Amino acid sequence: MISFTSDYTEGAHPEILKRLQDTNFCQEPGYGEDSFSEDARSLIREALGRPEASVFFLVGGTQTNSTVIDAVIPHYGAVIAAETGHIAVHESGAVELSGHKVIILPSHEGKMAAGDLQSYLETFYADAAWPHMAHPDMVYISFPTEYGTIYSKAELEAIRKVCKEYKLKLFIDGARLGYGLESPSADVTLKDIASLCDVFYIGGTKVGALCGEAVVFPAGDAPEHFFTIVKQHGALLAKGRLLGLQFQALFTGGLYFEISRHAIEMAALLKKVFERRGIPFYIDSPTNQQFPILTKEQMDALDGKVLYEIWGKLPDGRFITRFCTSWCTAPRQIEELDSLL
Amino acid sequence: MISFTSDYTEGAHPEILKRLQDTNFCQEPGYGEDSFSEDARSLIREALGRPEASVFFLVGGTQTNSTVIDAVIPHYGAVIAAETGHIAVHESGAVELSGHKVIILPSHEGKMAAGDLQSYLETFYADAAWPHMAHPDMVYISFPTEYGTIYSKAELEAIRKVCKEYKLKLFIDGARLGYGLESPSADVTLKDIASLCDVFYIGGTKVGALCGEAVVFPAGDAPEHFFTIVKQHGALLAKGRLLGLQFQALFTGGLYFEISRHAIEMAALLKKVFERRGIPFYIDSPTNQQFPILTKEQMDALDGKVLYEIWGKLPDGRFITRFCTSWCTAPRQIEELDSLL
């Protein structure tokens, strides 16, 4: 059985396991004050070209989203997301648990349009009743999006401009950041991401780590008492070394980018498997998530041999599916899929 | 430099690393639906002698405390803890973040007394204004406590009795459960713990795991939609396998108990190091945390060579310190301490 259901079906990149092994008996302080975390923070600052950046390691994506949002905006603040955004759909109301409303805007293949944002905010402030409404203080976008699409530099700049005009913070969910940056369609780099937002994170869980997300405040302006906030959100790992050493591994010798690139190459192969058969895609994704539209017959052919996700059913009876590649996908897995179809 | 600062200064028990290595490329579903987690749940149910128990794996202690409390009691409910309880002191207000008041009772060397609890509740309901007060719905205790002490079976039964009388849930924080159960002073077993409370957890982070706490509802009555609640609290690990395989390792062949016992044996050695010199203890702890009272001279002797925590200063200038042993403490570390003092 081969699984393309997600990019977190395996353990971790071997380099991470090796480092776990090598450092196992080093005694280190907890809560991110270990030497591995310290080193990982330096490596990330270096990769960003920003010695002033604040870097923190949290465990998972939903946790990071709710903690960062709650830390950065006032308690009464609302966060604006595309209606397909992870915080709007798949976090069981984690953002609301801390008291923040998620305001949704239309999704354009997973992306928020700067024009929609501008228009929402214009209408908001034009309404005399706005003080009776949840106050928008942040924009949340994902790069790449939940549909595998990526924002162009121009799109990010346009959103950033609106945010500045209306004094909203811009937060980029980078749970799959590597897969976005290494897409041949991407015209932004990690440094651009850091320049274009107030806070973002570099996803580890889906890009080769056992767990871990590196939160970055590029300007070094982490909220006061962020450590305490992280703890309050249950997001502070006692053995912070586990997070530190993983990001240390991923940001040594460009491993993070290299394995992201691999996933993108595998996605290109995967894409061809479907294209060759004239199988259409629900969305034209340039990253590691692919959304082929399969017939019942095609699905039957894979039954019991290949796993993937079903995202919806079309009126004509075909299914929208999701196939993910990852840092770990092997060419032979795609060949096997090819032979089965 | 040797560190006795905590029981989470090293990585993980080698058996865990081995298992990580061996299973690394197995493809498994996320969110605790992997085969390792399934197996670990069975092993724990077996160790409890309770096939009906519900078992969930969360990442860390504070997270587990706030998630379980929020899941088990109504939103308006308050939780009663000893004033030294972890949720009362060292969780940055995590329980309050979900809206729950922590009501504190006196601490008797870290423990809550059933009599104090009874008396609080009698007084509460005798007060005609009780509907204006936060409603007590749960009792939180730690086993062992934050001061290394442990409840006797009789003490637990007495607390349980009061809980039943006043319809409060009893929740046992077992972040260091193994170290409590394996103490020669303990007169309760894991099965007893399961019989004496509504929910508890088996701590992994401090007992040989990289991270992970196993939440157990002994009667199999986990709150409805507990999975969703865990997710909402940012406590659901994508690669649940990481938690599953660790508890699988710890509950295979009694490893959890064996390594806990080792820590207790090391604590006995450590104790003797101090006792031999007439160094008194702040609290007589039968578990892996020891609280010797050191003079400035004694501390100077260790300076730069041994790490430990300072918990307070006595009026006479001496310091209350904490030395922890763990699954990983080596006899030679204690010998070195001995030679330094």
Added chain:
Amino acid sequence: MISFTSDYTEGAHPEILKRLQDTNFCQEPGYGEDSFSEDARSLIREALGRPEASVFFLVGGTQTNSTVIDAVIPHYGAVIAAETGHIAVHESGAVELSGHKVIILPSHEGKMAAGDLQSYLETFYADAAWPHMAHPDMVYISFPTEYGTIYSKAELEAIRKVCKEYKLKLFIDGARLGYGLESPSADVTLKDIASLCDVFYIGGTKVGALCGEAVVFPAGDAPEHFFTIVKQHGALLAKGRLLGLQFQALFTGGLYFEISRHAIEMAALLKKVFERRGIPFYIDSPTNQQFPILTKEQMDALDGKVLYEIWGKLPDGRFITRFCTSWCTAPRQIEELDSLL
């Protein structure tokens, strides 16, 4: 200057002021245990034909919505509303403050369609990832809606049916309940409302009271410790008598219905003022809120003499406006408007 901006521009019905005066020096207990509140609860139970109903008096609408929602559904629960629903738009995130997500469905002239609800829930449970999503536990609708429209009995029954099928509570915001029930278009009575939902409230603030909303659990199944929950939400009035005596006045001799009817009659007159001039309406509202579409010239004619709300601007330059009548609107105010236009 005449104001049609809202239905709360004046003080209270004279009968209420009289009762305030008459009872001013009676000594009564606080927090709703006064004899006026007791009597008002009886009068409301009688009007409902439900001696078993639980009735509580709260101060205002937003407060009532957030308190009731938080009391009735679990902490992790989400509430479904039309996208124009008061809780979705005009409550500054009050529902989210207690941790609950507001899920929005399309609005059909302010109303939720049972079909949309059914379809949302079918899709929700068909999605294998639903445990990762906020769990829907309640439907919130307003009667009449924020656009002055009202649900027919058949529409309410259809929504109720879906709620029962998917185990959702149905909550009716009756901030303007009287104006809905007394509309000639209404085919439901107060008793019907009570039969068709799990909890609703009878709005006082907008129907002749200084403040006050009467929350009704028709089946007498108020959540346990509802008093404490109300207090926790800051919604418990010390001088509960102020609420009690107002509802006592409103439910003596059918005053609530009589003054609601008056507002509806005034709305009919108002409607004619616009219709006579061929002024169209944005929505065909059968209640006390009317939404004429005015030209700049028409608005100029009213400038400085008549107040009303502006709800939006049409592409052709005309404005959607809102004119409210109330228990207090006098025919001569409408005549004056007529003469000005």
Added chain:
Amino acid sequence: MISFTSDYTEGAHPEILKRLQDTNFCQEPGYGEDSFSEDARSLIREALGRPEASVFFLVGGTQTNSTVIDAVIPHYGAVIAAETGHIAVHESGAVELSGHKVIILPSHEGKMAAGDLQSYLETFYADAAWPHMAHPDMVYISFPTEYGTIYSKAELEAIRKVCKEYKLKLFIDGARLGYGLESPSADVTLKDIASLCDVFYIGGTKVGALCGEAVVFPAGDAPEHFFTIVKQHGALLAKGRLLGLQFQALFTGGLYFEISRHAIEMAALLKKVFERRGIPFYIDSPTNQQFPILTKEQMDALDGKVLYEIWGKLPDGRFITRFCTSWCTAPRQIEELDSLL
């Protein structure tokens, strides 16, 4: 039957009812933008000698406490109170509902000691683990306290000094402010109160109003979007005029102070009734709450004729009781009590 159970057993001062009557048909905007509220704000600013002060009207005490605390400190912030403070005991966890921990210090006849505060904060910051603890950002005190006692100017200055040193906001709950200021023991004025804290409120509910508390930010530095925060907390009254006109009445011609003085004079009479009989007091209160210790026989004498609160039972079988006077207490009520004893 005469009731001394609280200072909110009657309606409102006749001047308020008169004003309600006189203004009933004036059309005014809602939400505190009415002319009465505007005028009341001016009157209060004048009484404070602070034209720059921001003034807001909320409905009740618990609501005001939780709204102000949540508005002024960050979401993760904790508030320090005496263990007898209203927010610590009698608000059903309202402060915690918004996520804030209430840290308690010893109560000295209802008061917090600056020394205890200083010592708590010194210990807090001396503890290396403080980032793991709830972060103290505010001190909450009541003037007068829940036990009727009042702080001297020197005591307030001492607390203020500690607050400044550790950057905590000082919030004074003035639910019974008038009764404190008009006590002959008081050495502070309203202007002093305004100078000695960051935010306080002038209680209306217990001092002659039907409801209402006037929140004052003396320096004019109300938190940004405070209106929205008030709305989010369900504390924004639609007919804000009800609050405005009451404070207008209370701050015209010094009525607030005059009726407070009356209550204090009545308390002096009441005190004598008990003293004359050698009945001791639990606390020596210089304000309108008195705490005589009664025997069973004395209580029997009052049974069915006089109401008061029972606060506790002493080991010797006597009871601590509370008798309140108010703006409305008549000398003949005290005479009647006298004759009954």
